Amino acid sequence: MAKDRAHQALYDGIAQIYDPWSRSVVEDVDFYVEQAVASGGPVVELAVGTGxxxxxxAKAGIAVIGVDESPEMLAGARAYAESEGVSDLLELRQGDLREPPVTERVPLVVxxxxxxLHMPxxxxxxxxxxxxASLLEPGGRFVFDVFAPNAEDIEETDGxxxxxxxxxxxxxxxxxxxxTLTLSVRSAEQSASFTLHWLSAPEWNALIEDAGLVAEELYGWFDRRPYEGGEDQIWVCRPQH
Ligand SMILES: C[S@@+](CC[C@H](N)C(=O)[O-])C[C@H]1O[C@@H](n2cnc3c(N)ncnc32)[C@H](O)[C@@H]1O
Known part of the structure; x- marks a missing residue:
């Protein structure tokens, strides 16, 4: 579902500072690249952001269809793909991840x-x-990560x-x-505020099963250590049938 021009997507307001803001977040990249290579591709990434x-x-040779609601974030992804010489392997589409503009069926959705957590x-x-789940070909995988905070996180950063x-x-x-976590980000030029809504692991598992999927793995970190009740949850799901 394309947004009309008057609509301001959540991340439009920080698209210029998203990359420097998230610069330290690197721990998940190899994990998702390995999932993509193992799948053989193509891969659909929902909420692709700036790529x-x-x-x-794409640099690992796997074609990606990336969907995001924010035209400004997609512009960042386009520029990043061009600068890395992989534009031909990254197709970007504006739309809502709940109704992705994707008719292809793929072995991996991430x-x-x-x-x-943007889903309220x-x-x-x-x-x-x-x-x-609807985008998966038979035997495909849906992989995502979420978090639920611990008391220490909340105490250290609140307000x-x-x-x-x-x-x-x-x-x-x-x-x-x-x-909920309401996260506000600002620089001299840009700012945005959005709310993230977390759930427990059993609640995520119930939603996964409602969608006709089964959780094959639940990791507690991107090194694939098993989930033991910590802050991060990395789910690998496959169709039930
Ligand atoms: C935390 S960023 C993640 C971007 C990228 N996947 C990454 O790992 O850096 C969240 C992204 O979700 C997108 N987003 C939020 N709600 C969305 C929705 N309903 N449909 C599509 N994209 C959405 C935002 O525009 C933003 O690019």
Whole structure:
């Protein structure tokens, strides 16, 4: 579903500073590249952003269809793919991840970097997971990562502006009862604020099963250590039948 020009997508306001803001987030790249190479491709990445994952996947020789609602983020992905010489392997489409403009069926669909937490409730999360499942060819995999904070995270960061990168500030406002994190990001030029909605691992598992998938693996980190109740959840799912 393409957005009309008047609509401001959540990340349009920070598209210019997204890459420097997320510069330290590198731990997931090799993991997703390995998943993509093992699948043989093509890969659909929902909420592709500026191509932080999709461009390294394309550089590994795997074709990617990237979907995002933000024209500004997609422009960043286009520029990144061009600069790395992989534009021919990265096809970018503007749209909502709950109704992705994708008719192809693929062996791997990914939603990296907690993007599913933008879905405000279980109904919308269920829609998003069902949409991802619908793009899989038989035997395909859907891989995504999410988090649920621990008390220490909340205590250390709640309500405080931190300079995460030079000139880029971030503030986390946690609501433990509602299970939301409102994240605000600003630089001298750009700013945005958005709310992430977390769930427990059993709740994610129920949504995965509702979508006709089964969780094949649940890791606690990108080195594939098993999930033991920590902050990060990395789900590898396949169709039930
Ligand atoms: C944290 S960024 C992740 C970007 C990229 N996958 C990465 O790993 O760097 C979240 C992305 O989700 C996109 N997004 C949020 N809600 C969306 C929706 N309903 N449909 C499509 N994209 C969405 C934002 O525009 C943004 O690019």
């Amino acid at each position: 932080r994952i999709a461009v390294p996947v 939603i990296p970097f907690r993007s599913l 409730d279980e109904t919308e999360k269920r829609r998003a997971i069902a949409a991802a 405080i502006w931190l300079e995460r990168e030079p000139g880029i500030f971030e503030r986390a406002d946690w609501d433990e009862r509602a299970r």
